[in-house]
Amino acid sequence: MQNVIHHKVRLQCAPQRAFEMFTVNRHIVRWLAPEADVKPEVGGRYHLFWDKNDPQKDSSYGCKITAIEHGRFLSFEWTSFEQFDNFMGDADPRTHCVVFFLRGEGETPATDVHLIHSGWRSSPEWQDARDWYDGAWKKALLDLQRLINESS
Numbered sequence: 363m364q365n366v367i368h369h370k371v372r373l374q375c376a377p378q379r380a381f382e383m384f385t386v387n388r389h390i391v392r393w394l395a396p397e398a399d400v401k402p403e404v405g406g407r408y409h410l411f412w413d414k415n416d417p418q419k420d421s422s423y424g425c426k427i428t429a430i431e432h433g434r435f436l437s438f439e440w441t442s443f444e445q446f447d448n449f450m451g452d453a454d455p456r457t458h459c460v461v462f463f464l465r466g467e468g469e470t471p472a473t474d475v476h477l478i479h480s481g482w483r484s485s486p487e488w489q490d491a492r493d494w495y496d497g498a499w500k501k502a503l504l505d506l507q508r509l510i511n512e513s514s
Contacts, residue, residue, distance in 0.1 A: 365480070365482040365483075365484065365492065366478060366479070366480045366482070367477070367478065367479035367480075367482075367492065367495060367496045367499055368476065368477070368478050368479075369476075369477050369496075369499050369500050369503050370474060370475065370476045370477075371474075371475050371503045371504065371506065371507040372466055372472055372473070372474050372475075372507070373472065373473045373474075373475055373506070373507060373510040373511065374470065374471065374472055374510060374511045375471055375472070375473060375510050376465075376471040376473065377433045377434065377463040377464070377465050377473045378432070378433040379473075379510075380463045380473040380475055380510070381432060381433045381434070381436065381463050383506060383510070384436055384461055385400055385402040385430075385436060386400075386402075387399065387400055390410065392509060393502065393505045393506045393509050394410060394502055394505075394506070395410035395411060395412055396411065396412060396414060397410070397411040397414055398410050398411070399411075400427075401427070402427065402430060402432075402436075403427065403430065404427055404428065404429060404430055405426055405427065406426065406427045406430075407425075407426065407427075408422055408425045408426060408427050408438040408439065409421065409422055409423050409424075409425065410422045411423070412443070419444050420443045420444050421441075422438075422439075422440060422441055423441070424439075424441060425438055425439040425440060425441055425456065426438065426439055428458070429460075433463060434462070434463055435460065435461060435462045435463065436460070436461045437458065437459065437460040437461070438458070438459055439455075439456040439457075439458055439459075440456060440457045440458060440459050440479065440481075441453075441456055441457075442491065445494075446487075446490075446491040446494070449485075449487055449488065449491075450488075450491060453481075453483075455481060456481065457479060457480065457481035457482060458479070458480050458481045459477060459478070459479045459480075460477075460478045460480075461475060461476065461477050461478075462474075462475070462476040462478075463475055464476070475503065475506075477499055477503060479495060479499060
């Protein structure tokens, strides 16, 4: 049973720009969530909102950044969307995401972005949530890749 999500994309940009796509609100809303309230520092907010009319629903409200090194990595807590909130919402500890930004080989600026989402439990409902997030992260990172690579 696989309990870690790991996805990788290559972006045609420098690591600092890739990092900013995860930490600067005006960039996050271009590819990941319609609204963002992120404070990029240890203990800072990592709040993303998919339902602007109900910020407690379908959001990462309450999640915090747990480690950060500008341009290199970011880690943050992750909570659930409404369909998984009955078991993920109050989980302690929450699931956790770590994103690495590694300079790619070659003459043009490129960054390999690795996203690792861990902390999944083993019950069937947790595995269903893990599978859903696996697909959601894959789609989100491909959206980011298209956004960056088509504009470069």
